[in-house]
Amino acid sequence: MTLPIAPTMTRRSALAAALAAVAWRPAFAVEDANGAQADALHVLNRLAFGPTPGDLDRVTRMGTPAWIAEQLHPERLALPSFLVDQLATLRTPNETQRELVASYREMQKEAKEAKQAETASADGKKPGTEEGGERRKQIATIYLEAGEERLLQALNSPRQLEEVLVDFWFNHFNVYEGKGLVRVLTESYEREAIRPHVLGRFRAMLGATAKHPAMLFYLDNWLSVAPGYQPRRGGGAAKASGLNENYAREVMELHTLGVDGGYTQQDVTELARILTGWTMVPQQPRKRRFVNGQDAVASNHGDSIFGFDPARHDDGSKTWLGHSVAPGGQMEGEYALDVLARHPATAKHIATKLARRFVADDPSPALVARLTQRFLDTDGDLRAVMQSLVDSLEFRDPRPKKFKTPYQYVLSSVRATGITTTNVRPLMATLTQQGQPLYGCQTPDGWHDTEADWLNPNAITQRVNFATALASGRLPLQRVDFSDAPAGANGMTAMERQTDRAMNKDMAVEGSTPPVDAAALLATLGPAISDKTRAAVAGSPPPLRAALVLGSPDFMRR
């Protein structure tokens, strides 16, 4: 592909002319360094989480087309050894779904026993709490590790587009870490169901999310059974005696067709019937019914605990979205996902969301139409869709039109400083304070993605405070001792308190970083910072200059 590069002075008018005439000049010569830098900044802002020191020069030198081509094939980019080493210290990625679920069940059991013991013992002591506390800490660690795995890669991976897309697609197929089992499965969900597919086939990601226990639990499908189902034994799932339409509705409304995609309540109920029996089998499967032929425990991933249970499946015929669906066990659901993944309404829904993320809050219908067509023509090949997107005139318009989300703001700030982060907890706490807790969107629609959703008075104050704390070296981003203050059950109150205290202290706390050098920061960000801001920075006391750069209106947009 070719990404034309225009000098700054003429770029906007050239673009306007090109848009008006529909005739796109295939390649501009690189006429001056500023224009090339502006292009480099643009792709780093939109396809990465902003520039780190040296990125602008590097991307300018190699040219944006070459950089984009690399980004579209992340497997060709090696991870730096320090990142590989950091990731290697995480334990959660080595645990199977079964082990993770078992940890959670153990914690529940211990908590219950501790409570019973507490009630039983007259002196009000809490026997067993010690152990229960340990287990709770283990669960909190699993959640914290999900955050580390995500943020350390987002900050440091050269595969920046992959990181941007992981954020996008996790959010599209959102699960909420605060709901029961999901807390221990978030890491697994992202690593197994989202990350491998962000530049692959949409159908593969749809299927992987549908079968992951995090989604099965979050949207309740694991419990949805044929009306009249009689469980053989007791237990949690045994309470189910009929349909639960939660997943069936949201998979159409949010994951595929979109709310105006043309389905009815009847279609929701019918899809719920089709998906009965899609459940999880956290115990080792012994019964034959879980392993017979195509109805097997369906683990195409090594340790998946997804299982199709014919006994829970509604065997009747269904009429769904105008299709007659004959009884076919698990294949009914596979067929339904096929239909949804190839549906024009799905293509349009995905195209709109991608255009909104990468181009503008209100993307042009022409761009959405082109991406929709590309999605349909390639059977949902997400790499092909992304290629069309970055090739579009609309994408190339370099004006910073998007207001950063808290996630984008925090990541781009830390990246710009060049600080090597080993403790992501202050960043997780900051995201919570700014209204976008990591993995903490309670509802299945995920975070919204427009300026109206994020620009508000409190947001600006919070960002300015964060910028000031980061630039003055108040955040303990290099703290390595994780033993204290584990994440609480409802978010990160201990983490937040700690971060609040650090932010307001005037003395360095353990693990804090050196103050950020304003001149270096301005060089890193190049054309991102306007002359007006540069003048204001130059006229301010030196200790505040880097804070002003990161807290400037210019840096709030990408």
Next chain:
Amino acid sequence: MQRRQLLQMAAAAGLAWSAVGRTAFAATATQAGQQLPGNKRLIVVFLRGAVDGLSVVVPYSEGAYYQQRSSIALARPGQDGGVLDLDGHFGLNPNLAPLMPLWQSGKLAFVQASGSPDPTRSHFDAQDYMESGTPGRKGTPDGWLNRLLGAEPPVPAPAGTHASVTRGISVGATLPRIWAGANPVANIANGARATKPTLLDRPQVSKAFDALYSGDDAMSKAYRESQQSRAEVADAMSPAAMDHEQMVADNGAPLPNGFPDDAARLATLMRRDPNVQIAFLALGGWDTHVNQGGAKGQLASRLQPLGQGLAELATRLGPTFDDTTILVISEFGRTARQNGTGGTDHGHGNVMWALGGNIAGGKVYGRWPGIAESSLNEGRDLAVTTDFRQVLAGVCAHNLGLADNRLAEVFPGFDATPLNLARA
């Protein structure tokens, strides 16, 4: 108490509250009351996720209720875990017991079978409609609370002062759809952070950033609104004020985090700052598809802090409660019949709650359509007999005293009769 320590710490560290907006506060405080007539206040509490209204105001006298909900129905009054009788037909969920004194003193009313004329069962569309105030119309750019802010333009501030921006206060890190629009709205953080000093309260820091955010763009405006509202909040919730709060609070016991804590803080702010006339809070966790429980369980554990927080809000507003209306709303109700997993799926009609000194309470309003099989909407949900806008517009007209022509601006396209919940 914690705040005083913080301020001492802040003082020791050389912090000082920003002086911006202080003179403005003094000037605008005297104008309060010219904005909404008679200094009326409105607080909207949004329960996101669709609360099961049939478990809030329970039709215990109806046999169909117990048939539809074999394992999650609440027992009749007087029985173990039974509802608290309201009027011989409906009973209140026992987890909302802290609200019974308000019911008994006639300051709490419900509107049963209320909801949207739009049939959607999407949380997000339904919330959008309830916040825009225009069900069925997606293009509406603004929210009805923002339009209400603009319906009575504030008197221009005297020369040399700032117009108050705290007429509308939202609790939470983001501004929801209901506030979208041209009129400035301030938001404060959840929890104790709302009143804590920050780096930006240091004069040298704020001075430097003031210069960067001096423009006419949306970000500069947001910055200035935030700085001014923080100064006003700091004034209204000074250490002395908070110490007084501590004394009047029940035994000085700290409230649980979350809604009760936020509600108490909001009440203090509204009582002390007459500029705050409209406030909004939201709380989630009502989407009970699985094991929602009855008198105990998942839904019960959500209702408890809600009831406690609303009672706290009423108490701490003090005399201001007489001029305040608190509305509790949720995007739709849930299926009349329990589903196959001990929960309820997305339904239609719901209950709306209204609390306030000026509410003609002690009554369940609205025509009750019943929940026998034959009465259900689409064979599955409580039908809607009162448009939610009748309640919202009714409160605006009768409790807040909004003129008819202004009402049409707040609820465009709405022409039914507003429901009068006000005391005669």
